[in-house]
Each structure stands twice: as C-alpha cells, then as structure tokens.
Amino acid sequence: xxxxxxxxxxxxxxxxxxxxxxxxxxxxxxxxxxxxxxxxxxxxxxxxxxxxxxxxxxxxxxxxxxxxxxxxxxxxxxxxxxxxxxxxxxxxxxxxxxxxxxxxxxxxxxxxxxxxxxxxxxxxxxxxxxxxxxxxxxxxxxxxxxxxxxxxxxxxxxxxxxxxxxxxxxxxxxxxxxxxxxxxxxxxxxxxxxxxxxxxxxxxxxxxxxxxxxxxxxxxxxxxxxxxxxxxxxxxxxxxxxxxxxxxxxxxxxxxxxxxxxxxxxxxxxxxxxxxx
Numbered sequence: 001x002x003x004x005x006x007x008x009x010x011x012x013x014x015x016x017x018x019x020x021x022x023x024x025x026x027x028x029x030x031x032x033x034x035x036x037x038x039x040x041x042x043x044x045x046x047x048x049x050x051x052x053x054x055x056x057x058x059x060x061x062x063x064x065x066x067x068x069x070x071x072x073x074x075x076x077x078x079x080x081x082x083x084x085x086x087x088x089x090x091x092x093x094x095x096x097x098x099x100x101x102x103x104x105x106x107x108x109x110x111x112x113x114x115x116x117x118x119x120x121x122x123x124x125x126x127x128x129x130x131x132x133x134x135x136x137x138x139x140x141x142x143x144x145x146x147x148x149x150x151x152x153x154x155x156x157x158x159x160x161x162x163x164x165x166x167x168x169x170x171x172x173x174x175x176x177x178x179x180x181x182x183x184x185x186x187x188x189x190x191x192x193x194x195x196x197x198x199x200x201x202x203x204x205x206x207x208x209x210x211x212x213x214x215x216x217x218x219x220x221x222x223x224x225x226x227x228x229x230x231x232x233x234x235x236x237x238x239x240x241x242x243x244x245x246x247x248x249x250x251x252x253x254x255x256x257x258x259x260x261x262x263x264x265x266x267x268x269x270x271x272x273x274x275x276x277x
Contacts, residue, residue, distance in 0.1 A: 012263020015198075018256035026072040035063050037070040038221040046239050055245050058231065064242065067223035068249055074224045075253060078138055079204035083197055085143040090150025091193065095181050097151065098158025109155070112148040120145035120207060121214075128216045138217040142207045146200050153196055157189045191268040198261030202254045209250055225250050 025032075035042045041061035049056045055064035097108035115123075124141035131137055161167060162185060170180050211217030212226025220227055225246045232242035 009263040009267055011259045012267065015256045015259025015261075015263060018252060019260065022072055022076065022253060022256065025069055026076055029066075029069045029073065033063065033066040033069060035066050037067045037223045038062065039066075046235065048239070049241055056239070056241050058228075058242060059235070064228075064245060067228060068225070068246055071223040071225045071228060071246065072249065072253075074135070074218060074222060075205050075208060075250075078135060078208045078218075079201045081139045082142045082146065082204040082207075083200045085139065086147040086150050086200055087193070087197060089143070090147040091154045091186075091189070093147075094151040094154025094189075095158060095186065098155040099162060099177065099181060099185065105155075108151070112151050115144060115148045118145070121210075124207075124211050124216050133216055133219050135218055135222075138208050138211050141211070142204055145207070146203060149200065150193065150196060153192050154189050157192055158185055161185050161188045194268065195261055195264050198257045198264060202257040202261075205250065205253050205257070 039062060042063050043053050043057045043061050045057060045059050045061045047053050047057040047061075053063055053065065055068055058064055058067070093108050093112070097105045120142065123145050124138070127137045127141040127144075131140075167180060167184050170184055175183075208217055208224065209226035209229070212224040213230045214226075215230065218224035218227055220231065228246040229243060232239070232246075236243050
C-alpha cells in the first residue's frame with residue numbers, strides 16, 4: 001500500500017504523530033530535563049506547576065516533568081515487550097492449531113480457553129507471589145493474559161486460508177509444512193494481526209499502570225505512570241496536578257494506539273479499502 005493511503009487516513013495519521021511525540025520524548029529525556037528522575041529536593045515539596053517546574057514537584061521535591069517523561073520509557077518498553085511476546089507465542093500456537101487440527105487443535109484451544117477465563121489481575125497476583133514485583137513480573141503476567149487473543153485470531157484465519165486453492169496446490173507440489181505456513185498462510189494473517197497489535201499495546205499500557213498502581217508492578221523509585229498515580233493519591237484534592245498530569249499521558253498514549261488501530265482497520269479491511277484507493 002502506498003504511503004499516500006496512510007497519510008490520507010486522518011485517524012491513522014493522528015495516532016502515528018501522537019506516538020512519534022511520545023517516542024521522541026522518551027529518547028531525548030536526558031536532554032530536556034535538568035535532573036534525574038529520582039533526584040530529591042530539587043525544588044520545594046509539592047510546588048505547583050511553574051516556569052521552573054513545568055509539572056510541579058512531588059512530596060519529596062522531585063521534578064514531576066522529569067519523572068513523567070522517564071515514565072514514558074517504562075510504559076512504551078513494557079507495552080512493546082508484552083505485545084512482542086504475545087505476538088510470537090500467540091501466532092505460533094494459532095498457526096499450529098489451525099493448520100494441523102485434530103488433537104493438537106483441541107489441546108491448544110483448551111489451554112487458550114483456560115487463560116481466557118482467568119482475570120488478568122489474578123494472573124498478575126500469581127506471578128508477583130512467585131517472583132516478586134517488577135517490570136519482568138508485569139511483562140510475564142500481561143503476556144499470559146493477552147496472548148490468547150493472537151492465538152484465536154491466527155487460528156481463525158488459518159482455518160479459512162488453508163482450504164484455498166493456492167495452499168492446496170503447494171501441498172500437492174510437495175512443499176513442506178513450514179514453507180507453507182510461512183510463505184502462504186502467515187502473510188494472509190498480517191492484516192488482522194496488525195490491528196490486534198495496536199489494541200494489545202493500549203491494553204498493555206493500561207495493564208502496566210494498573211498493576212503498578214496496585215503495588216504489584218513497577219516499584220518506586222522507578223517513575224512508572226501507575227506508581228506516580230499511586231504516590232499522589234493522598235494529594236488528589238490539594239495538589240491535583242500530581243494525578244492529572246500522569247493521567248493525561250496515559251490517556252494520550254492509549255488514544256494514539258486506538259487511533260492507529262482504527263485507521264489500520266479502515267485501510268486493511270476490504271470493506272473500507274476502496275475508500276483510500
């Protein structure tokens with residue numbers, strides 16, 4: 001698809017630009033802040049936003065702008081890690097389950113159903129009990145919660161594609177299963193999977209923030225947005241900026257992925273494709 005088609009889709013373009021802003025901020029964070037995220041008493045405690053402290057300071061006098069910007073790194077890295085693991089594991093299981101069917105399909109789908117039935121918060125608690133809180137625990141727990149969606153989507157596409165004439169012809173010519181899966185079937189799954197990636201990225205952002213807020217994810221002094229919200233709970237009325245600013249960044253990030261997902265759906269769905277051709 002030509003670049004002009006993506007540019008012509010306003011939702012995708014807006015979401016993409018929003019995401020680029022976040023990525024650039026996370027990369028240049030050391031260049032645009034005067035302090036490290038855990039430097040205390042760089043200013044008066046609970047200082048309101050000003051020219052010196054753009055987002056104010058927290059109870060320990062730490063610069064909130066610095067902590068929020070560094071928190072962007074944590075959120076994007078965790079979301080990318082979770083989505084990558086979910087994609088690899090879910091697509092692999094979906095390809096195997098849909099292509100071979102039979103007992104393999106039944107076993108894989110029953111395992112997927114088990115994980116679908118477990119609330120992601122419960123999975124997070126189990127992982128934290130086993131190995132303690134931290135970024136790795138967040139990645140493991142949310143990966144276990146979200147990979148089944150990739151498995152089901154991939155399996156449904158494989159079931160419909162493997163009956164097509166070009167796949168049957170490849171089987172008759174003696175091509176091995178791995179070649180058929182990678183060359184003929186997997187490319188037909190990409191359009192649905194790309195949309196799912198944008199959805200899971202937004203879920204991962206919210207999931208990481210929620211687990212960190214509850215104390216089961218990122219731990220202080222790491223400036224996760226969920227940690228910033230949790231530490232600001234007692235000041236929500238008198239110093240509401242401590243809650244509002246991290247909340248705005250969470251909403252902004254989730255909206256960027258949602259806009260991109262909606263735009264990709266319109267661009268890749270055959271029912272909408274002709275509009276942008």
